[in-house]
Amino acid sequence: MADHAELTRRLADLVVGYGANVQPGQIVGVTTYTGKEALTREVARAAYQRGARWVDVLTFDPWVKRQRLAYADESTLDYVPGWMVDRLEWLSDEHAARVTLTGPAAPEALDGIDPARAGRDLLPYLRNTGDVINRSTTNWCVAPAPTPGWASLVYPDLDPDEALDRLWDAIAHVCRLDEDDPAAAWQQRAGTLEGVAARLTGRRFDAIRLHGPGTDLTVGLLPSSTWHAADFTTVDGLRHFPNIPSEETFTTPDPARAEGHVTATRPLEVYGAMIDGIRVEFSGGKVTRIDADRGADTLRSIAAKDEGSARLGELALVDKEGRIGPLGTTFYETLLDENAASHIALGNGYELGVGEDADRAKVNQSQVHVDFMIGSPELDVDGIPSAGEPVPLLRGGAWQL
Amino acid sequence: MADHAELTRRLADLVVGYGANVQPGQIVGVTTYTGKEALTREVARAAYQRGARWVDVLTFDPWVKRQRLAYADESTLDYVPGWMVDRLEWLSDEHAARVTLTGPAAPEALDGIDPARAGRDLLPYLRNTGDVINRSTTNWCVAPAPTPGWASLVYPDLDPDEALDRLWDAIAHVCRLDEDDPAAAWQQRAGTLEGVAARLTGRRFDAIRLHGPGTDLTVGLLPSSTWHAADFTTVDGLRHFPNIPSEETFTTPDPARAEGHVTATRPLEVYGAMIDGIRVEFSGGKVTRIDADRGADTLRSIAAKDEGSARLGELALVDKEGRIGPLGTTFYETLLDENAASHIALGNGYELGVGEDADRAKVNQSQVHVDFMIGSPELDVDGIPSAGEPVPLLRGGAWQL
Numbered sequence: 001m002a003d004h005a006e007l008t009r010r011l012a013d014l015v016v017g018y019g020a021n022v023q024p025g026q027i028v029g030v031t032t033y034t035g036k037e038a039l040t041r042e043v044a045r046a047a048y049q050r051g052a053r054w055v056d057v058l059t060f061d062p063w064v065k066r067q068r069l070a071y072a073d074e075s076t077l078d079y080v081p082g083w084m085v086d087r088l089e090w091l092s093d094e095h096a097a098r099v100t101l102t103g104p105a106a107p108e109a110l111d112g113i114d115p116a117r118a119g120r121d122l123l124p125y126l127r128n129t130g131d132v133i134n135r136s137t138t139n140w141c142v143a144p145a146p147t148p149g150w151a152s153l154v155y156p157d158l159d160p161d162e163a164l165d166r167l168w169d170a171i172a173h174v175c176r177l178d179e180d181d182p183a184a185a186w187q188q189r190a191g192t193l194e195g196v197a198a199r200l201t202g203r204r205f206d207a208i209r210l211h212g213p214g215t216d217l218t219v220g221l222l223p224s225s226t227w228h229a230a231d232f233t234t235v236d237g238l239r240h241f242p243n244i245p246s247e248e249t250f251t252t253p254d255p256a257r258a259e260g261h262v263t264a265t266r267p268l269e270v271y272g273a274m275i276d277g278i279r280v281e282f283s284g285g286k287v288t289r290i291d292a293d294r295g296a297d298t299l300r301s302i303a304a305k306d307e308g309s310a311r312l313g314e315l316a317l318v319d320k321e322g323r324i325g326p327l328g329t330t331f332y333e334t335l336l337d338e339n340a341a342s343h344i345a346l347g348n349g350y351e352l353g354v355g356e357d358a359d360r361a362k363v364n365q366s367q368v369h370v371d372f373m374i375g376s377p378e379l380d381v382d383g384i385p386s387a388g389e390p391v392p393l394l395r396g397g398a399w400q401l
Numbered sequence: 402m403a404d405h406a407e408l409t410r411r412l413a414d415l416v417v418g419y420g421a422n423v424q425p426g427q428i429v430g431v432t433t434y435t436g437k438e439a440l441t442r443e444v445a446r447a448a449y450q451r452g453a454r455w456v457d458v459l460t461f462d463p464w465v466k467r468q469r470l471a472y473a474d475e476s477t478l479d480y481v482p483g484w485m486v487d488r489l490e491w492l493s494d495e496h497a498a499r500v501t502l503t504g505p506a507a508p509e510a511l512d513g514i515d516p517a518r519a520g521r522d523l524l525p526y527l528r529n530t531g532d533v534i535n536r537s538t539t540n541w542c543v544a545p546a547p548t549p550g551w552a553s554l555v556y557p558d559l560d561p562d563e564a565l566d567r568l569w570d571a572i573a574h575v576c577r578l579d580e581d582d583p584a585a586a587w588q589q590r591a592g593t594l595e596g597v598a599a600r601l602t603g604r605r606f607d608a609i610r611l612h613g614p615g616t617d618l619t620v621g622l623l624p625s626s627t628w629h630a631a632d633f634t635t636v637d638g639l640r641h642f643p644n645i646p647s648e649e650t651f652t653t654p655d656p657a658r659a660e661g662h663v664t665a666t667r668p669l670e671v672y673g674a675m676i677d678g679i680r681v682e683f684s685g686g687k688v689t690r691i692d693a694d695r696g697a698d699t700l701r702s703i704a705a706k707d708e709g710s711a712r713l714g715e716l717a718l719v720d721k722e723g724r725i726g727p728l729g730t731t732f733y734e735t736l737l738d739e740n741a742a743s744h745i746a747l748g749n750g751y752e753l754g755v756g757e758d759a760d761r762a763k764v765n766q767s768q769v770h771v772d773f774m775i776g777s778p779e780l781d782v783d784g785i786p787s788a789g790e791p792v793p794l795l796r797g798g799a800w801q802l
Contacts, residue, residue: 027482034438037435037462037464040465041464044469045468045471045472048468048471048472048473049472051474052473053473053474053480054469054473054477055465055468055469057462057465059435059460059462061441061442061460064442064445064458067442067445067446067449067456068449068456070446071449071450072449072454072455073452076454076455079454079455081428081455081457081488082491083487083488086484087484090482090483090484
């Protein structure tokens, strides 16, 4: 049996020490959920041990969200209290560290709730989240925190204790907690991905085409689109790793150019709601049609949020060398599933994914950022140069360049 | 066995519907703790069913506080994030409803922590809490939420399940959930207490003397000090009952006049820390000495917080007719224990406890408000008129006027 307490400590030390890279005297904003108390407390411990001035924990409860979605007046469902937006601005002004713990805390909480209503309440995501990320004022990290409810969702055939053990085993493996020095292992992997990113950036492709079963999408890039691993540096020069785990190489595409259709290869949990069997059509960069086997109205509500929410803010390629894809497990959690397969995101784009000011102004802007997974070993990915033949980038999940 | 789910629903309906008296369209600020999720969710349900616009839940975790008190730098322990103070101002500006759930959520969380450090962190109490109460802009209610940890503290000889059943039985009884119409039962009890309060106010005593085993304290009143039951009305005319349960009749004393000594008749849980066997001496209205069998340094830290924290902000008399005193149980929770016995509070005073502007300026001001219990059936209470003989008020726990 996995020693959950020991793994919780190791994960907290990795997230605080390597991921967010918390500094002495810093404020540390933590976003967490009911059910994730054990990791939250260890994150607080690790942060205070590193000299944090104050660990500012904000806890969300999916069952309180359920009461809202079940009973609150329709007209109030978009309401977000100003103090939450202001608190994030304060974290930015303070140049604070930020830690977010993810994984569906209680996936059954929104069962039976109207998906269109669920899509109206995207908390804890805030309209200034993307903007604060783009300012690079905070050193931040998002990491998974196992809960029994999440474990039973991922391993429905196991009894609850076994399922939780299995989920912890998987989290420990994909977060490289099973290495003697997890931070060193991550540094090595980040180095590899940065190498791929540099080669991709160097080719200056005009577009990327992803094609395979159910998917044929061509995504235009901006002239100065650059590729990156999840290895960021703040305006204060503080290096941090915003996702643990991360296996992706991503860029910021041209929001005006996406043509074709995609079929998601994984279901999606988005702020408590489940969306399964997603099929989306794009024309002129914009979503023209959304279908799904379950929860289509949630995704439609999200895509209708603002002008940018129906356009692409991110394109990320994932090879088969990462630790998540080979497990063949659907985690119903973007942080993990997006690192199993190539993916796109509707909504806000990262400014660090373009090199020039002229292009920075073109980066997609939105209150939302929702990734969904379209990759698989069967998905071929090509780079389309401004002139000349397509260049194979991924075949059978292996880099071709 | 008590049906905890049913009791939780009934308590939430009482707290939201009668105590805080939540109105359609209101924001509802909720302060709660990890371990109290069940009642928190039912409060959200009841509030949204009454038409709340947004239920704003803030959850505190005693185990995160422990990490701070164990590891944070000494110089940071007084730090309170500005957004929490601003959020309370916002609730006041919005004329919101407020619900606070109490009872030591995890009484063991601060075991072994230096009491002097514990006394530096009084969150979730905020420096503007007293001020917002005095503005009467919010309709609010504080109510108890049983947890297993709290139950085992109150009934250490029972097994955990039995202890939780016993605590729920006690809470149901003292909150009058065992009445067909708990709100009607409370209205009747409030009427009785208002009658006592009116008679006390009418006598215009100069001071109150409390004397019995270990205690002989004379507390001066202000010329226009008035007595009240916990039956408040906001500036918008909205009646609410700020404590469930409440059995007290209280007034706001003269912070410049308290002479004598007191011995607490109950232990005190204050923001996570335990204080037991309290003995306090007063001279010229001010605390001159604090001793305790346990946690003296916590109370000393609190009394040293500011000028007003070593003076009295409240004097409350409790008769033996209430439901809490006869149980003979120590709940280690001020909301319950203060309603078992007469008590005094160090720190901020309630402006509604004086009748005239000149006296309002004299009401004690402080960042803190800490009640502790000095009453028992053995405590005699007398009213001291400006001229003439003392008037017996309580003898053997029975009103004499």
